[in-house]
Amino acid sequence: MQCSEAFELLCGHLDHENTPQEEAALQAHLQSCAGCRALLRQLEENDAALAHLHREAPPQLLTGVMERLKNPEPEKKRKKWHFHFTAIAAAAALVLLIGTGAISIFDQGTKYAGEEYAAADAADPAEAGQGEAEFSVESSDTTKEQKSDSLQLGAYTPPNADVAASEEKADYQAMADREGCDILVLHDGSAAQLPQLQNPEKMEDGSMRCTLAAEELGSVLDSLDPDTYEYFPCSTGQENPVIVLFPAGGA
Amino acid sequence: MDDKTLITQILEGDQAAFSALVERYQTPVYNQILRMTGNEQDALELAQETFLRAWRGLAWFHFESKFSTWLYRLAANCCIDFLRRQKKQRTVSLTTDDAAVTDIPDRQMTPEEQLLRQERQTAIQRAMALLAAEHRQILTLRVINDLDYAQIADVLDVPVGTVKSRLARARMQLRKKMQELGNQPAPYSSISTGKEDA
Numbered sequence: 196m197q198c199s200e201a202f203e204l205l206c207g208h209l210d211h212e213n214t215p216q217e218e219a220a221l222q223a224h225l226q227s228c229a230g231c232r233a234l235l236r237q238l239e240e241n242d243a244a245l246a247h248l249h250r251e252a253p254p255q256l257l258t259g260v261m262e263r264l265k266n267p268e269p270e271k272k273r274k275k276w277h278f279h280f281t282a283i284a285a286a287a288a289l290v291l292l293i294g295t296g297a298i299s300i301f302d303q304g305t306k307y308a309g310e311e312y313a314a315a316d317a318a319d320p321a322e323a324g325q326g327e328a329e330f331s332v333e334s335s336d337t338t339k340e341q342k343s344d345s346l347q348l349g350a351y352t353p354p355n356a357d358v359a360a361s362e363e364k365a366d367y368q369a370m371a372d373r374e375g376c377d378i379l380v381l382h383d384g385s386a387a388q389l390p391q392l393q394n395p396e397k398m399e400d401g402s403m404r405c406t407l408a409a410e411e412l413g414s415v416l417d418s419l420d421p422d423t424y425e426y427f428p429c430s431t432g433q434e435n436p437v438i439v440l441f442p443a444g445g446a
Numbered sequence: 447m448d449d450k451t452l453i454t455q456i457l458e459g460d461q462a463a464f465s466a467l468v469e470r471y472q473t474p475v476y477n478q479i480l481r482m483t484g485n486e487q488d489a490l491e492l493a494q495e496t497f498l499r500a501w502r503g504l505a506w507f508h509f510e511s512k513f514s515t516w517l518y519r520l521a522a523n524c525c526i527d528f529l530r531r532q533k534k535q536r537t538v539s540l541t542t543d544d545a546a547v548t549d550i551p552d553r554q555m556t557p558e559e560q561l562l563r564q565e566r567q568t569a570i571q572r573a574m575a576l577l578a579a580e581h582r583q584i585l586t587l588r589v590i591n592d593l594d595y596a597q598i599a600d601v602l603d604v605p606v607g608t609v610k611s612r613l614a615r616a617r618m619q620l621r622k623k624m625q626e627l628g629n630q631p632a633p634y635s636s637i638s639t640g641k642e643d644a
Binding site: 202203206207210212237238240241242244245246247248249250251252253255256257259260261263264265374375376387393394395396397398405406408436 | 465477526611
C-alpha cells in the first residue's frame with residue numbers, strides 16, 4: 196500500500212468507518228511505515244483538539260427562540276429584503292416622470308423603457324445614498340402596500356398592470372443581483388413536492404422559500420411547466436445557489 | 447420522549463414540546479453554525495433562525511429522514527445564506543472570540559502541558575477559520591458533532607464516497623494550516639490525498 200492510499204484509511208480508522216479488511220490492510224501498512232504512524236498521531240491530536248472546540252449552547256438560544264415564537268417581532272414576520280429608500284424613491288419617481296412624459300429623453304423611445312432604468316437603480320444600492328426601506332418580494336399585494344407606506348408617496352399607483360408586473364420582475368432581478376444568487380419564482384405551489392425542493396420554509400404571509408444547489412436547478416426546471424415559473428439569474432453569470440420562492444397564493 | 451412524539455405534539459400547537467425539541471438539539475446546531483461563522487454572536491442568531499425555520503417548516507416534514515438530519519440541513523442552509531451575504535466564504539474572521547481558549551485546567555497536567563494544550567486549541571481554531579467553508583462544515587459535523595458518514599451524507603445530500611474523500615481533504619488541509627501556523631511538524635510533507643482542492 197502506498198502512503199497516499201493509506202490516508203483515506205487513516206481517516207476511516209479515526210472515524211471507526213473502515214471495514215475489517217480495510218483496517219487490516221492499514222494496520223499492516225502502519226507496522227512497516229514510521230511516517231504514517233507519525234501522521235496518524237498528528238491526525239489524532241488534531242481531532243482531539245477539534246473535539247475540544249465543542250461548546251454548550253448559550254442559554255439565551257432557547258429563551259430567544261421561545262420568546263420570538265410568543266412575541267414575533269413585526270419585521271420577523273416574513274422574510275425581508277432590504278432596498279435602499281432612495282433607490283426605490285428614485286426608481287418610482289423615474290417611472291412616474293416617464294409615465295407622465297416629464298422626461299423628454301425617453302419620448303423618442305418606448306414610453307415605459309424607464310422600467311429597465313428603475314431596475315438598474317434598484318439593483319445598485321451602492322449609489323443609492325442613505326436610508327433603507329423594507330418590503331417583501333414574496334407577495335405582490337404586500338409589496339405594493341408596503342412600498343407605498345414606506346415611501347409615503349400617497350397617490351402613487353402603477354401606470355398599468357404591465358408596469359406593475361415589470362416592477363415586480365425588477366424587484367426579483369435586483370434581489371438576485373444583490374444577494375449574489377439566482378432566484379426561481381414558482382407560481383404553482385405543488386412544485387414544493389419536488390424531491391429537490393425539500394423542506395420549504397413557510398413564511399407567515401403564506402409564501403414559502405427554500406435554497407437549491409446550483410447543480411440541481413436543471414432537473415428542477417425540467418420537471419416544471421414553463422408557464423408556472425420565472426427565473427432570474429444573478430448578473431454575475433457564474434453558477435450560483437438558487438433561492439426558490441413560492442409567492443403567497445400559489446399553493 | 448422520541449422526536450416523532452414531540453413533533454406530533456408541536457403540530458397540535460404545543461409550544462412546550464417545541465421547547466423540549468430545541469433543548470435537545472441546540473448544542474449540535476450551535477456548534478455546527480459556530481464553526482461556520484467564526485463568532486458567537488452570529489452563531490447565536492443563526493441558530494435561533496434555524497429553529498424558527500424548523501418551527502415554520504415542521505408541517506412539511508414528513509419523516510422521510512431523521513429529524514436531526516433535516517434540522518442540520520436547515521442549519522447548513524442558514525449558514526450558506528449567511529456566508530453568501532458576507533461574501534467572504536474563505537475569509538471568516540480569525541478573531542478567536544469564542545471561549546475555546548479558556549479551558550478548564552486539568553489537575554493531572556503540568557502547567558507546561560496545560561499551556562501547550564491551550565496553544566494547540568488556539569491554533570486549531572485559527573486553522574479551522576482558514577479552511578474552505580465545506581471543509582469546516584464536514585469536520586464540524588464529523589469530529590465536533592460526532593455524526594457518522596451515512597448521516598453526514600444525508601445532511602449534505604452527497605454520496606458516502608464524497609463524505610470520505612472530502613473528510614480526507616479537509617483533514618489534510620487542516621494539518622497543512624497547522625503546519626503553516628507553526629503548530630505541527632511535518633513527518634513528511636509530500637503526502638497527498640490524490641485529489642487536490644481547488
